[in-house]
Amino acid sequence: SQQGEEDPQALSIQEGENATMNCSYKTSINNLQWYRQNSGRGLVHLILIRSNEREKHSGRLRVTLDTSKKSSSLLITASRAADTASYFCATEGGGSNYKLTFGKGTLLTVNP
Amino acid sequence: GAGVSQSPSNKVTEKGKDVELRCDPISGHTALYWYRQSLGQGLEFLIYFQGNSAPDKSGLPSDRFSAERTGGSVSTLTIQRTQQEDSAVYLCASSLVGGTYYEQYFGPGTRLTVT
Numbered sequence: 651s652q653q654g655e656e657d658p659q660a661l662s663i664q665e666g667e668n669a670t671m672n673c674s675y676k677t678s679i680n681n682l683q684w685y686r687q688n689s690g691r692g693l694v695h696l697i698l699i700r701s702n703e704r705e706k707h708s709g710r711l712r713v714t715l716d717t718s719k720k721s722s723s724l725l726i727t728a729s730r731a732a733d734t735a736s737y738f739c740a741t742e743g744g745g746s747n748y749k750l751t752f753g754k755g756t757l758l759t760v761n762p
Numbered sequence: 763g764a765g766v767s768q769s770p771s772n773k774v775t776e777k778g779k780d781v782e783l784r785c786d787p788i789s790g791h792t793a794l795y796w797y798r799q800s801l802g803q804g805l806e807f808l809i810y811f812q813g814n815s816a817p818d819k820s821g822l823p824s825d826r827f828s829a830e831r832t833g834g835s836v837s838t839l840t841i842q843r844t845q846q847e848d849s850a851v852y853l854c855a856s857s858l859v860g861g862t863y864y865e866q867y868f869g870p871g872t873r874l875t876v877t
Contacts, residue, residue, distance in 0.1 A: 681863060691851065693868040700863070738805065748793065748860040749818065752805035 655753050656739060662759040669726045671756040673739030674719075680743035682715055683750065684724050687736045696724075701743070731762045764788065766869035768854050774875045775844055783839040783872045787856030794837050795857075795866060796821075796829060800850035808852075811837060812860045844876045 657672040681700045685693040699706045699715045712725040740750040767786045796808040808821040811831045831837040855866040
């Protein structure tokens with residue numbers, strides 16, 4: 651069963667704009683991770699935020715986590731056409747310390 | 763170094779046939795995972811290996827699905843008597859050890875189509 655729900659399901663922006671994707675989840679977590687997937691194959695790990703962290707940065711990525719609201723957001727700044735992909739949040743926890751539970755993803759299209 | 767590899771990349775099979783999907787994890791990674799991605803169900807966990815043992819098989823959808831891992835390395839996911847609903851992309855991942863905060867590295871997947 652799906653734990654996370656991403657919002658929006660699809661997002662289309664122009665190069666240079668910022669993209670924000672949201673994720674909500676249901677149970678307690680150890681950490682939350684964001685992955686990127688190009689062309690329906692091969693998930694690439696982007697960033698991991700622990701349950702006791704509120705914000706984390708990695709290059710053009712900024713992730714926030716609000717455990718009281720059971721939600722997270724992924725911000726991609728100064729987007730590029732190469733950022734076009736599907737983005738998934740995945741939670742680890744809820745009694746398991748290894749199993750990732752994925753949301754349904756946000757399809758991001760960055761137009762040149 | 764080499765990442766996680768999977769074979770075949772694509773597999774088309776007739777309903778009722780058996781298929782084997784292979785995963786080669788990153789060398790030295792003791793934990794291995796299988797996930798399935800389909801249009802209807804999204805990304806789902808199937809099974810977790812720590813070494814050669816599978817402490818969690820809870821995601822396997824039916825007894826037609828089985829997996830093994832040998833030598834703490836290569837893993838094979840076998841689907842017997844395939845059904846059309848088995849059509850999906852099967853993803854394998856590995857991590858240094860199984861546990862919180864250890865990043866899972868994914869392979870490119872095997873796209874299975876059951877006709």
